[in-house]
Amino acid sequence: MVIAIAHSENGQERTVDIEKNDLIAEIKFRIINHCFPLLNGQMITLSYRGQEMDDDKLMGKYGLRYVAGERIYVQVSPRQPYAGINYGNLARMLIEEGKKPKSFDEWKGKWDKGDEYLSYPPVDVNNKWSSIPPSKSTELASPSAKPHRTDHDERADAFRRARGHSYSNSPRPNVVELPVRTFQSCYVCQVFGSRFEILHKMEGKWVGESTSLNSQWKAKHEGENVSSSCITFNDADGHWIERQQVTNPSGISQSQKYCYVPRSHGICEVEVEESRSSPVHMALQEVGSNVILITTISLITGQPVTTETITLSADFQQRVRTVQRFDNNGRIIAVCIYSEQRYIDAETGALEKRS
Numbered sequence: 001m002v003i004a005i006a007h008s009e010n011g012q013e014r015t016v017d018i019e020k021n022d023l024i025a026e027i028k029f030r031i032i033n034h035c036f037p038l039l040n041g042q043m044i045t046l047s048y049r050g051q052e053m054d055d056d057k058l059m060g061k062y063g064l065r066y067v068a069g070e071r072i073y074v075q076v077s078p079r080q081p082y083a084g085i086n087y088g089n090l091a092r093m094l095i096e097e098g099k100k101p102k103s104f105d106e107w108k109g110k111w112d113k114g115d116e117y118l119s120y121p122p123v124d125v126n127n128k129w130s131s132i133p134p135s136k137s138t139e140l141a142s143p144s145a146k147p148h149r150t151d152h153d154e155r156a157d158a159f160r161r162a163r164g165h166s167y168s169n170s171p172r173p174n175v176v177e178l179p180v181r182t183f184q185s186c187y188v189c190q191v192f193g194s195r196f197e198i199l200h201k202m203e204g205k206w207v208g209e210s211t212s213l214n215s216q217w218k219a220k221h222e223g224e225n226v227s228s229s230c231i232t233f234n235d236a237d238g239h240w241i242e243r244q245q246v247t248n249p250s251g252i253s254q255s256q257k258y259c260y261v262p263r264s265h266g267i268c269e270v271e272v273e274e275s276r277s278s279p280v281h282m283a284l285q286e287v288g289s290n291v292i293l294i295t296t297i298s299l300i301t302g303q304p305v306t307t308e309t310i311t312l313s314a315d316f317q318q319r320v321r322t323v324q325r326f327d328n329n330g331r332i333i334a335v336c337i338y339s340e341q342r343y344i345d346a347e348t349g350a351l352e353k354r355s
Helices: 024-034 087-096 137-141 151-162 350-354
Strands: 002-007 013-018 044-048 071-076 181-184 188-191 194-196 204-214 225-234 239-247 253-264 267-272 280-287 291-298 304-312 318-326 332-343
Touching (some): 013 024, 071 253, 194 253, 225 332
Parallel strands (some): 002 071
Antiparallel strands (some): 181 188, 188 194, 204 225, 225 239, 318 332
16 A cells, blocks of 8 residues: 555645556546545646556556655646546446456565476477577576577677677667657757656747736836846756746846746646745646746745746747736735747757757
């Protein structure tokens, strides 16, 4: 049994008990009943380690680790059925119809059936391509035993060496170093199993102007502010870093640093350097193919603190950022509008990286 943390879209966290042999539909029913009862009747999706999980699969299929505090992300599906959905009835129907997979037996990675096989006589499999008799069973079982290489393998290696190739059919260590992120077709970026379609296209420098309006829709300062930002990807930690700076007409500048940590497909948790008076939860979510939404929710009141919408042009050379700020009661107090364009120099520019 694993005590996991169910993480909702508005930043709320609840604990739930899960097993590797639990259906995803059963886990959804448990999360709704015991963690988030307000979601009763709604269709939800669960994501674990960057994978969206299917209702008719076992939790063990998605590599559940027996570590306390594993996080499962809960999202409300944007498309809801006309009638409410009951995941308890769905799980019961899957079990009754025999669609629940067999129990998930974890491979321990070690032979635990004794060493009697070492005394078995060798078996000739009548391999006509083999140039030597079959090896003894004790030799095959020995850790130091080397795989048999035929004359064909030696001739193939000699042919490749003559053509200038250094690779061969010689056994290699079974060690594969996987990259932190990979790029797929249509500039789709994958970071630790989470897919992104927009965020990596904003890497580079952005410059522009901004203006602020108060709750009466009047400019808070005379003149326009100058804004600039730079977005880079940290390969060591596997997240994006954005540094923003705004300079007002009087020459006073304010800077801020944000870290976008991937949590699921198109979703990042936002970390900020500054210390806030009240705890908040910040999240970034890709919406469609040209819009990014960043929300800051107070964990005490549940009300929004800021909401930022980033809309990019079709060629990803321009963007408009709209930031709305709210008070403790959820009333809007200011709106900031940024009009920026991509700035390319010898040091920056995601265009060179993607081309």
